[in-house]
Amino acid sequence: xxxxxxxxxxxxxxxxxxxxxxxxxxxxxxxxxxxxxxxxxxxxxxxxxxxxxxxxxxxxxxxxxxxxxxxxxxxxxxxxxxxxxxxxxxxxxxxxxxxxxxxxxxxxxxxxxxxxxxxxxxxxxxxxxxxxxxxxxxxxxxxxxxxxxxxxxxxxxxxxxxxxxxxxxxxxxxxxxxxxxxxxxxxxxxxxxxxxxxxxxxxxxxxxxxxxxxxxxxxxxxxxxxxxxxxxxxxxxxxxxxxxxxxxxxxxxxxxxxxxxxxxxxxxxxxxxxxxxxxxxxxxxxxxxxxxxxxxxxxxxxxxxxxxxxxxxxxxxxxxxxxxxxxxxxxxxxxxxxxxxxxxxxxxxxxxxxxxxxxxxxxxxxxxxxxxxxxxxxxxxxxxxxxxxxxxxxxxxxxxxxxxxxxxxxxxxxxxxxxxxxxxxxxxxxxxxxxxxxxxxxxxxxxxxxxxxxxxxx
Numbered sequence: 145x146x147x148x149x150x151x152x153x154x155x156x157x158x159x160x161x162x163x164x165x166x167x168x169x170x171x172x173x174x175x176x177x178x179x180x181x182x183x184x185x186x187x188x189x190x191x192x193x194x195x196x197x198x199x200x201x202x203x204x205x206x207x208x209x210x211x212x213x214x215x216x217x218x219x220x221x222x223x224x225x226x227x228x229x230x231x232x233x234x235x236x237x238x239x240x241x242x243x244x245x246x247x248x249x250x251x252x253x254x255x256x257x258x259x260x261x262x263x264x265x266x267x268x269x270x271x272x273x274x275x276x277x278x279x280x281x282x283x284x285x286x287x288x289x290x291x292x293x294x295x296x297x298x299x300x301x302x303x304x305x306x307x308x309x310x311x312x313x314x315x316x317x318x319x320x321x322x323x324x325x326x327x328x329x330x331x332x333x334x335x336x337x338x339x340x341x342x343x344x345x346x347x348x349x350x351x352x353x354x355x356x357x358x359x360x361x362x363x364x365x366x367x368x369x370x371x372x373x374x375x376x377x378x379x380x381x382x383x384x385x386x387x388x389x390x391x392x393x394x395x396x397x398x399x400x401x402x403x404x405x406x407x408x409x410x411x412x413x414x415x416x417x418x419x420x421x422x423x424x425x426x427x428x429x430x431x432x433x434x435x436x437x438x439x440x441x442x443x444x445x446x447x448x449x450x451x452x453x454x455x456x457x458x459x460x461x462x463x464x465x466x467x468x469x470x471x472x473x474x475x476x477x478x479x480x481x482x483x484x485x486x487x488x489x490x491x492x493x494x495x496x497x498x499x500x501x502x503x504x505x506x507x508x509x510x511x512x513x514x515x516x517x518x519x520x521x522x523x524x525x526x527x528x529x530x531x532x533x534x535x536x537x538x539x540x541x542x543x544x545x546x547x548x549x550x551x552x553x554x555x556x557x558x559x560x561x562x563x564x565x566x567x568x569x570x571x572x573x574x575x576x577x578x579x580x581x582x583x584x585x586x587x588x589x590x591x592x593x594x595x596x597x598x599x600x601x602x
Contacts, residue, residue, distance in 0.1 A: 147235040149257050153183040153250040156257075159235060160185055160242075170242075175249075177204045180215045183250045185238075190245040192264035199227055200247060200260050215251035220258045228261040240318060268397075270296070273375045275540060281413040282378045290320050290394035296377035297324065297392075301384065305329075308392075311342055319350035320394040324380075329387045334582055338389050338402060353393060353400055360402065361581060367545035367572075370581020372404030379413055403581040405588055409434070409539050433538035436531060437546045442553025442565055444528050445478050450561030466522040474525070475558030481521055481529050482554065486547060489533075 150156050157172055164170045169189060175182040182204070186193070203222065210218040220231055230246075232238055233256050238248050245263025270292065273285035286293045294308055309323040321342065325335050338360065345359035353373060361371055374380050375398050383401040384390055391400040410430045415423035448467070452460050467474055515521040536546055549572060556564030579586035 149233060149235060149238070149250070149255050151253055151255055153181070153252050156235070156238075156250045157183055157185065160238070163235070163239060173201075175201060175204050180210065180212060180218075181252060182215065182219070185242060185248045185250070187242050187245070190243070190263060191247055192245075192262040195262050195264075196247045196260060199262075212251065212253045214254075216249065216254040216256045216258050219249055219251075230259045230261070232257050232259060240312075243318070276374060276376050276379065278376070278413050280417045281376070284377055285375045286377060286380075286392075286397045286399060288395050288397050290322055290392050293377070293392045293399065294322060294324075297381055297384075300377060300381040301326070306384070309339075313342065313345055313347065313356070314350040315346065315348050317349040317351070321350070321356070322392040324384060324390040324392060324399075326384050326387070329385065330389055331387060334387075334402075335389055337582060350393065352396055353391075353398060356391070356393070356400070360400075366575045366579050367548055368406070368542070368576055368579060368586065370403045370579055370586055372401050372408055372541075373398045374401065375399070376413065382413070382416075403584050403586075405584075406576060406586055409542050430538050433535040434542075434546070437535040437539075438549040439553050439565065439569070440532055440535075441478050441482060441528055441550055442555075442557035442568075443562075444525075444557075445475055445554055446557030446561045446565050448474055449558065463522075463524050466524055469519045470522050471520065474522075475554070477521060477525055478528075478554050478558070479551065481525055482532070482550060485529055485533060 147159075150159070160170065169187050171186050171188050173184045173186075175184055184201075186196075204219070216231070220229060230241065232241065238257055238259070241248055241259040241261070244261065246259040246261045248257055248259045250257055268287050268289075270284050270287055272283045276285075284296060286296065297308075298306065303326070305326050305328045307325055307327050311321045311323060312318050313321050323335075323339060323342065341360055342356075345356060347355045347359075350356065357369070357371055361369060372383070374383070377399075380390055380399045380401060388401045388403065390402075393400075410427045412426070412430075415426060418426075447454050448463060452464070455463070467477075470477060472480065512526055516523050516526060532550065536543055539546070553565060553568055556568040560567070577585070577587055
């Protein structure tokens with residue numbers, strides 16, 4: 145329901161006070177310009193009062209020569225073009241501009257309002273990315289303010305083909321979401337498909353990317369997702385240059401890009417800055433790290449429990465002696481130690497940085513050295529956990545599916561041996577191949593999306 149702006153400024157003032165529940169930060173200021181009387185409304189702390197006083201209020205100190213019914217139109221036209229402004233005709237639009245940090249003017253005998261946008265609020269400066277470290281890449285990361293993020297993208301893609309559309313999503317939050325794509329590279333059908341899904345999204349509040357994911361991707365039982373995220377503007381720009389479509393969400397220091405392929409997890413920005421042969425070696429290492437992080441604990445359990453003849457004799461006897469001194473079967477021991485590892489990792493991640501290192505040290509000393517000396521954990525299993533943890537850090541973007549798959553492979557190896565490992569691996573491969581985000585296969589090796597749509601893979 146659209147509520148029209150009333151012809152009396154005092155009535156609009158009372159209506160706003162009623163809508164905002166007499167909030168203390170809702171401010172009003174009366175401005176007289178000769179015979180013309182304006183009522184200005186703003187939210188304290190949301191707009192730059194000094195800038196608006198110098199650029200808007202001060203020019204109104206001179207009397208205006210206009211009819212009262214044209215007061216809003218005159219105010220809209222007399223100020224210089226450097227101020228972002230908008231003319232609105234409903235109270236709902238007025239409320240949205242107030243919340244966004246605008247100064248709103250009402251006048252008697254006028255059923256329109258003019259809004260001057262000059263938001264100011266505390267926000268984090270551009271800093272180095274935390275989760276995507278690169279040796280030779282940029283040191284700039286996304287911030288929590290969407291306009292700063294858009295600027296970071298514009299600096300890297302200086303072309304008018306970069307189209308950025310702003311959409312309001314969220315019944316309560318009314319969060320700004322920017323749809324980004326290169327018009328000359330992105331597939332029009334893909335852009336329209338994502339735009340249509342965003343228009344149908346009706347979450348109550350958008351506080352992160354997780355609020356939009358259910359509306360963008362089909363419900364799937366797979367552990368992997370066809371929607372990627374990054375906190376690096378250069379990585380985001382690279383994805384747009386390949387024909388992807390991106391989303392920048394206000395208040396979120398990460399950007400989404402669609403579609404995401406499996407090979408994206410094996411690539412890093414440094415690969416583009418090194419020799420091709422070394423970049424290929426790095427991708428092979430990441431693939432090996434992915435396999436070790438997911439399958440090594442399960443393979444170790446399967447071989448030691450069901451197929452010890454596959455190990456060299458000396459190694460087999462050493463492992464058997466170490467395992468014989470522990471109170472738990474190897475299968476249960478593997479589950480317990482990896483579960484404890486996830487607890488330590490989560491504690492180090494969530495706790496303040498000042499004590500996070502202490503948690504890691506305590507976890508290493510107590511769980512590692514003391515547990516082995518006490519005979520609760522076998523030393524070979526501790527080596528497997530260490531290799532798994534190091535390999536998981538190679539591809540941090542998919543730690544969640546790797547952690548779940550690791551437990552599944554341990555269960556499969558402990559119950560059915562190598563046969564269970566192979567069945568689980570085949571099931572995971574089928575699940576990955578079954579992912580088709582935005583009608584493009586998840587395992588598609590072709591980078592150019594227009595070519596991918598015309599390929600025989602579809």
